Amino acid sequence: MPIKDINDHCYRWSLRARVTHKGKLVFFETGTAGCVMSVDVADAESSEIRIVGFGENAKRLSSEIEQGSVYIFSGNSGVQRSKPAYTPYKSNWEIKASKTMEIKRVEDDLRIPNVFLKRTSVLDASKLSQETFVDVIGGVMWIGQTNISPKDSGAFMRRRMLCLSDESSHSIDMCLWDSKAEDEGSEIEDKLGRGERPIVCVKGGRISDYNGKSISVTGGSTLL
Structure with missing residues (x-):
């Protein structure tokens, strides 16, 4: 499905997208130790969305995801409101990675650019x-x-x-x-x-x- 059609009413979703930005695995201690990581992905329709993982899901994103590659991401629920203060593009939603989320690397798709820009002088x-x-x-x-x-x-x-x-x-x-x-x-x-x-x-x-x-x-x- 196109990224633009994803919202919090989607129980089952699947998208084919390129990883345009892979963040770092960040460790933190706020009461209990943990880690977080996010990746930004884009599809052939120039829509973008962030996938964020915590704990073991963050480590999985770090080990399985390669920036610039194309994947099919599939999951049940996990769609939540994005955080505009931390999202550098227009997107109302983000996906919280879960252990049941499927990640399958596929062949490159030349329809999807490596980066989408809304250039400002x-x-x-x-x-x-x-x-x-x-x-x-x-x-x-x-x-x-x-x-x-x-x-x-x-x-x-x-x-x-x-x-x-x-x-x-x-x-x-x-x-x-x-x-x-x-x-x-x-x-x-x-x-x-x-x-x-x-x-x-x-x-x-x-x-x-x-x-x-x-x-x-x-x-x-x-x-x-």
């Missing part, structure tokens, strides 16, 4: 309000070094700033967080060092007003 992105999700494409003008920033929890996160510009003739600062600061950030730095101007695509960046307007690229964002 850098100029328009700079006018958006804080916490708004945005998709942008642009060239990297410069990138800084990785720094360590403290979190309210007492933990520390890596962060790295770069500057992005596009054909709107405007630029905006972008902050890469955690593993993206080192992994994708190092790739960008290497290209700049070779005299190239890397073009990056960000899906689900979050607008921030901290120290001026910028775009935060977090674990829930896709950076290509």
Whole structure:
């Protein structure tokens, strides 16, 4: 069934979709220890939905799912309201993975792109309000070094700033967080060092007003 037809009245559902974003397996302790993980999937009709798992279901998603591959996901119930504050695209629903949910990898489907974008220019992105999700494409003008920033929890996160510009003739600062600061950030730095101007695509960046307007690229964002 198309993703757009999924809602909380669906007892039995099945969808064929590509994994467009695979999050990290995150461990937490809030009274009892646990873990959580989510994946975003999209179908041939350009609809997207998030599948989130907890505990053993999160570990299953982590071990069985490969970003970019196409799967048939099937299950009974589990459809619940999405959380707009954490979902970087328009979707009213998300799926809570269960141990009975079926995951079957299938052949690639060229009708489904690797990423769906609702692109916003850098100029328009700079006018958006804080916490708004945005998709942008642009060239990297410069990138800084990785720094360590403290979190309210007492933990520390890596962060790295770069500057992005596009054909709107405007630029905006972008902050890469955690593993993206080192992994994708190092790739960008290497290209700049070779005299190239890397073009990056960000899906689900979050607008921030901290120290001026910028775009935060977090674990829930896709950076290509």
